[in-house]
Amino acid sequence: MSAVKVFGREPAAWLSLVAVAVKLAAAFGLDVTADQQATINAVAAAVMGVLIAALVHDGIGAALIGFAQAALALAVGFGLDWSAERQAVVLAAATVVVGMWDRTQVTAPVPAPPARLVVGNRDI
Template identity: 35%
Template sequence: MQVRIFGREPAVWVYTINTLVALLVAYGLPLTQLQVATISTMSTAVLAAIVAILTRPFVVSALTGAVGTTLTAVAGFGLELSEAQIGATVTALNVVLALVLRMNVSPAASAPPYHPGNHTGRDLTGL
């Protein structure tokens, strides 16, 4: 199953946001180069988070990576977070997700025993 947001792939939305920002800057929106790069990074990170949330099976590292990227990118608008603050936030998110997801995850049944040397699936005891 392919993840779509309002009927479009996430990459289309990232391109659309970047194009709109470039258009607005061309018509006089006073954004610095750092702020434009920050908007691009944040839009990519937010859409990556949405895709991570919608994807099954859920991949915790995809969501926490997107959140970490977003927290780093907001520095372009003046919110300075230290590496320790970003790390603590991502760690807290991991703990919350582990608590929430653990209720919905159960261990898989154990695999059948593996017998070295018999890779054909046939009974070779009579040979």
């Protein structure tokens, strides 16, 4: 079964399902705070963004960076004790890595100009 058939045109419905499942789990004993629930839902939204970007082949780099930010927020929400500076360095590194990968995926809309040989002041 392909991801397109699973998600169809209803990513918001899937995100609602995740949100309700988290609330249900919390109501029946999962020990998470309201902030942690919100962060779990933010990560679910970021994952959905990556999946949608991959399915439509557009903007996956931005979606991956958003996912990295959400994942770091989730880790901090569950007790990761990193300074703001360390978090910034990790997110900067993620941005550079995604940018380097993105560079290999992008094609210029126009061809490069032909090479020219210049000798003195004249084109040859």
